[in-house]
Amino acid sequence: MDYTKYRIKAEKEVREVISNINNLCIIWCKKCFSEFKEEPADECGKVVEVARELNIEIIECRGIDFLCNNHLTGKVLKNFKDNIPLAVISCGIGIQFVSNFFNGNRKVLALADSLPQSGNATSIVGYHGIALGEEKCAACGQCYLEKTGGICPVVSCAKSLLNGPCGGANKDGKCEVNKELPCAWIEIYKRLEKQKKLMDKNIDIRNYNIFSVEEKVRYVKNNQERRKEGFYGGLYPLEKKELTETIPLKIFDPPDVFSVFLSQHTGRPAKLIVKAGDRVKKGQKIGEPDGFISSAVHSPVSGKVIAIEERIHPVSRIPQVAITIENDGTEILDGSVESLTDWDKLPKERLIEILKEKGIVGLGGAMFPSSVKLCPPKPVDTLIVNGCECEPYLNADNRLIIEHPEEILKGIEIVRYLLEVSNIIFAIEDNKKEAIEVIRRCSENYPALKLETPRTKYPQGAERMLIKRTTGRDVPEGGLPFDVGCVVFNVGTLYSIYRAIYEGMPVIERPVTVAGENAIAAGNYIIRIGTHFSDILDTCFGIKSLPSQYELRMGGPMMGVLQKDVNSSVIKGTTGLLLLEKYPVGVSEENTCIRCGRCVDACPMELIPYYYAYYGQKCLWNEMVKYKVKNCIECGCCQYICSSKIDLISLIKKGKRNADNKT
Amino acid sequence: MLITKLKEREEILSVLNSKNVFIFKCFGCKEVYLPEGEIDLLLTELKCMERMARVDYLCREEFTVKYLGKYADVLKKADKIVVFSCGVGVQVVAKCIPETPVIPGCDTHYINGFQGLTTQDVDCEMCGQCWLNLTGGICPITSCSKSLLNGPCGGANKDGKCEVNKDMDCGWVLIYKRLKLLGEEEILKRHSVNIRDYKLIINGDKKE
Amino acid sequence: MNFEEKLKSGKFVITSEIGPPKGTNIMPHIEEAEHIKDKVDAFNVTDLQSSVMRLGSLATSHLLIEKGLEPVFQMTCRDRNRLALQSDLLSAAVLGIRNVLILTGDHTVLGDHPDAKPVFDLDSISLLKVVSDLMKGKDMAGNELDGVPYFFPGAVVSPGYEPQELQIIKMEKKIEAGAKFFQTQAVYDLVAFEKFMEKASKFGVPVLGGIVLLKSAGMAKFMNENVAGVNVPERYIKMMAEADKKDRPKVSIQIAAELIKGMKNLCSGIHIMPLGWEKYVPDVLDASGF
Known part of the structure; x- marks a missing residue:
């Protein structure tokens, strides 16, 4: 068609x-x-x-x-x-x-x-629906479908008659205008017969004075504003924050066994420095950073290393090395865990070295080693504190702001000292009223800090979008925030920086939102790194394995990674764990694109995602690169909005991977 | 572009108050604005949320069929199905379950043609005979309340606003100004009489 | 001499207007027209003016002919598609109607049936062309007519319309499409009218200046604000405002007479739209020297 x-x-x-x-x-x-x-x-x-x-x-x-x-x-x-x-x-x-x-x-x-889209003179123009089906709607403003068994007389009758057939149909029940079309009123009659309903006896007369200019102008304006609000594209998905937004952070009871992945960050996995049988203390380093873009990993608990084995990694979804530790329940701290109150006396390089040692990475989900961000190759004038948490369902950062604002502010102080920035923008989306109030109060005696509360829009928490929204600056294609004088830190990261310095505690736990339709204990938990998903499912949902009609996502519903194996475990980038009911219609890599243009409209990177569906399905990776697949931030807007339910993100990931392998 | 509006409250109440009703609600899309919030409020008030399924692209039959399969048991018991969507969605559901009465919860309004995939402030009525060459790129069919093709009706007021709605510019005044800017006023003087061919609409349904 | 011949002879013609009632009570209107038939050359019969449902102009025009009066049958494009418009034109011809005035028509939403479907299948220019084609023995689809009608088609023009050039262009197109005479929107500003006529007279098609009797200062202000192309000068508004209620018709007649006298040398005739004050038309004409 x-x-x-x-x-x-x-x-x-x-x-x-x-x-x-x-x-x-x-x-x-x-x-x-x-x-x-x-x-x-x-x-x-x-x-x-x-x-x-x-x-x-x-x-x-x-x-x-x-x-x-x-x-x-x-x-x-x-x-x-x-x-x-x-x-x-x-x-x-x-x-x-x-x-x-x-x-x-x-x-x-x-x-x-x-080309006129309607087959009917009286209705002038009909709408065929996004799905390119056969049914049309003339949008007459006075739906008659109830009376006519769901067959529209306005569109389906050549004369748009409302009160019965004209009598022009031939013996086969075909329309006088086009012998190929059935008489709509005969169809209506048959349909009503099936429903054992009588034809409506009322006399219907159409009101043609329904179109309102004001309404149209309002609608168009609203649509345009929403698309361009702050940054181009993006979406407004159902927020679902209400499920957990008022539940305070709670410590998730440490389980008996942990599995800590060596790869918990962008860059090379950490180098293993323990072996099976070793005793480790809580906060003890068990993996050494391997290179400039890498980070350390630490034991979340005091206990014994019982295995070094491969497990399904929650992000890459392929087997990767994890250290399995048995909890001895003593919670004995490692000697390296000691507070450092006079940090501002230390040389900056040393301080950054400490943060790297403490395994600080971006906790917003990207897990980029913070030490790298703290040595910008270009002058930086603005620090943006990312408290957007634009993913639906998630409230971990929100709760962190509400409950630990002072600690976050101290974290900001450390970063400010290191970067020597003059502007600090604290961005919280406007759907987090309580968090905004808390920061407003705190920032009263902190004049350098500017609070921004942009209207909620996904993916506002992505660096580029947030920079555009809060500073109006455009990060160049293929560039980084440094290129426009900005550095973005997630509130969780700042909190972990605070803890690393003031308490000496490396990243061994993080706030995680656990939610889903059938949760028995949904909430926001401080969960140790390495906690198995199965333990969380058991505590929060009362189940041991994944029920077939549900899907488990690590992260939010938009960017979250689908989890197949409950033996996988929490890593530093685990912002949430959602158990959501599967839609009857799932995404598939094979579905055909109908070029409805929605993805182009929604892509905040201003890409044309439907080419990824087209070329991805044909494995033409170079063509995908030509259409800038590498600029994609995998925010999932295109897939969410896709009217053909194409698994664009998988195709995009494949494209990126294969293009990399070739070059 | 279309706007859907909830039907009169009494009308919906009379249907939703009966017991064996099942409800489908479309996500809405950019082509069709759906007052989801209003619908949810009403359904919450009537305690109908449990009997409601939210379906993405109800107009897509192959997807809708899968949803219908999921709710097959309840649907069998339902003696009425209420659908909140544009007219296309209602018709698709009705087609898939022809034996159960399907009742629209919304009226669908047509707002002056097609606004493009990105909701432009210009409209195209898809008349099949583009006049834009004669009118400086401003459509006389959608920008004139009477869709006049040969010049203004004379009903515009002194500020060049339409007689039908004072918030609307007279399309022909806009056309005149645009042609002046282009230095192409002579197009207006060309004495051809433009008449629409409505047969294009009847046959325009991609039969070729 | 009929209306067409009078215009061609160069006589200063006078037309007035009958607005058919909502209902069948047409006779009082016909009688009023008969009163002044010696002074008025033809009577426009409006076609559902202001988009208000009324007795039709075709039947009323025919009644006028029966009484020996000459009608100008007004036709708008609002309510009929091209089939009905052509058919009504043929009907008019067999009923002896020659003069037709072609208008686009007000929009339906402005009238008393705002729910109605506005047609506008054709517009004034295309309908004028249809009239011309019918006179050549062809319908719109190019079919031969069995019996060819004769019409004297006219159109309207609004001298005070801005941008004026656009109005002039449209006037020219109407002439091209077959308009043989024009009646104008109400004129109150003679200076502006003179400027308009400088341009309009070049076409060599007779123009009848429009006269609407002012009923009050309020009406004048309302028209200034709401009626396209109408501009009542302050002076007239003041005259109306200062007059006692009972003296208002007198002042109004005085203003109309002043305008008509001023128009005599500018155009080919006048068209009086009394809007309910038909009874004062003789006085207006007396005061103007007719």
């Missing part, structure tokens, strides 16, 4: 329109709502031919994905050579958008007619 919205004008008209000009730029829309079987065909061939015949020089000819996407198309249009007539091949929206963009400063030619 092809729901393309335009076709090129007849050659005669094209000829007329482009006569009397010397040169021409052409842009054509790559169309929407067409099953994505191949790269969209070049639509301007016919125009180029005619132009050549008329000796018109074609300066530029370019296909654009979703011409009606004003944000992305605007960037392209800016670069078109001045004063050359621009021919547009698209539906009426694209042509009008381009005309308005140049607002009379440039000749814009329409070379296509939009």
Whole structure:
């Protein structure tokens, strides 16, 4: 089925329109709502031919994905050579958008007619639904479907009759206007018979005075504002914060056995420095950083190393080395755990070295070693404290802010000392009223700290989006926050920096939100690193294994990684553990893209994700790279919004991995 | 673009108050604005949330069928199904369960054509004969309340606002100004009479 | 001489207007028209003016012909599609109606049936073209007519409309499409009207200046604010405001007469729209010297 919205004008008209000009730029829309079987065909061939015949020089000819996407198309249009007539091949929206963009400063030619989408004269235009089905809605504003057994008389009857058939149908019950179509009223009659319902006896008359300009303007404005609010794209998923937002942080009882992965951070896994049989103390280093981008890991408990074995890693989902430790219940601290109150007397390099030793990594989920961030290669003027927690369900950071604001502020002090920044922005999304209040109160005697409370939008907690939202700065493509003078620290990380310095405690535990529809003890827990998921499921859900109709996610529902093995364990990047009911319709890598354009609309990195579906399915990794798959931050917006439920994130990950392997 | 609005409260209450009702609610989409919050409030108030399934893209039959399968047991017992979605969603559910009456919970309103996938403030009514070459890229069909093709009706007020709605600019005044900017006023003077071909709409349903 | 011949002869013509009632009680309106038939050359019969449902202009025009009066049959595009419009034109022709005035028509939402479906299948210009084609023996689809009608088609123009150029362009298109005469929106500003006529007279098609009797200062202000292209000068508003209620018709007649006298040398005739004050039309004409 092809729901393309335009076709090129007849050659005669094209000829007329482009006569009397010397040169021409052409842009054509790559169309929407067409099953994505191949790269969209070049639509301007016919125009180029005619132009050549008329000796018109074609300066530029370019296909654009979703011409009606004003944000992305605007960037392209800016670069078109001045004063050359621009021919547009698209539906009426694209042509009008381009005309308005140049607002009379440039000749814009329409070379296509939009295609009417309705088969009905009276209703003028119908809507076919996002799914390209057969049913249409004429959007008459007065739904009759109840009376007509769910078959719309406005759309399905050629005359849009509301009170019964016209009598024009032939003996086979076909419509007088088109013999291929059944008479809608006969269909309605049959359907009602099945439901043992009588035809409605009321006389219906349509009210045509329903369209309201105000409403339309409000709606369009609202939609545009939401898309551009703070940063381009993004989503507003159901927040579901209410499940755990008022539950205070609680210590999760240390289980009997832990498994601590050596890879708990971006970069090389830590080097193993213990062996099976060793006794370890709580906070003792058991893995040494291996290189500049690496971090240390520590024993979360006092006990005995009982095995060094491979387990399914919760992020990579492939077997990786973990140290299994049996808890002896004594909680004896390692000697290295000692507080350091006069930290500001130490040279900065030493302080950063200590933080690296204490295994500090970004606890927001990315697990990037903080020591690297603290040695920026470029001057940095702004520290952004990330308290957004934009993922639905999660409240761990939220609770941390509410319960430990002073500690976080002390962590900020340490980072400020190290980076020598003048601006500190504390960003909390506006759905966390209590946390905002707490920080507002604390910041009263902290003038350098500016509290920002942007409206909730996903993925605002991602570095780039947060920088754009709070400072207006655009991190360049392929660049890092340093490039625009910013460093972003998650509140959890700052709290762990505080503890590492003031208490000497390395990262051996972290706040985790545990939630889900069937939880018996949902909440926000301080959970030791290495705690098995099975222990958490047992305590919080009362189950030992994964029920088939549920899925377990580490992290939030958007970016969280699906867990297959409950013997996997909590790592430093475990922000949450969610047990959610599976949707009857799950995502699949094989589903076909229908080019609805939603992913383009939602991608905060301004990418065109549907190409990843297309090329990913064909294993054309280089093509994915061409469409900037490496810029993808895997926020999951495209997959969430995908109307075909394509498992875009898996395809993207594959693409990145395979492209890396090749180069 | 479409907007769905809840039907009159009494009308919905009369249906939802009966016992064996099952409810489907679409997520809504950018093409169709769905007042989810309002629906949820009402359903909570009537204690109907347990009898409700929230379905992403109800209009997609292959997905909807799977949801219907999941709720097969309750649906068998239901003597009515209420659907909160645009008219497409209601029709898809009705088609999949033809033996049970399906009742729309919303009215779907058409708002002046298609606004593009990204909700532009321009509208395309998909008339099948693009006039934009003659009008400086401003659509006379959607920007004029009467969809006039040959110039203004004369009903605009002194500020160039439409007689139908004072918040709306007269499309033809806008067209005139745009053509002036382009230096193409002579297009207006070309004495061709434009008449719409409505047959395009009847046959425009991709039959070719 | 009929209306068309009078215009062609260069006589200064006068038209007035009948607004059919909501209901069947048309006779008082016809009688009022008969009163002044010696002074008025033709009577416009409005087509559901202001989008309010009323007795139709086709039947009323026919009744006028029966009484020996000459109607100008007004047709809007609001309520009929192209089939009905063409058919009604043919009906008009067989009922002896020659003069038709083609308008786009007010939008349905402004009238008393705002729920109605607005048609606007054609607009004033395309309908004028249809009239011309019918006169050539062809319908819109190009089919031959069995019996060809004759019409004297006219159109409207609004001299005070801004941007004026757009109005002039449209006027020109209407002429191209077949308009043989124009009646204008109410004129109150003679200076502006003169400027408009400088441009309009170039087309060589007769223009009848519109006169609407002011009923009160409030009406004048309302029109200034709400009616497109109407601009009542302060001076007239003041005159109306200062007059006693019983003297208002007198002042109004005086203003109308002043305007008509001023128009005599500018255009080909006048078109009086009494809007319920039909009884004062003779006085207006007397005061203007007719």
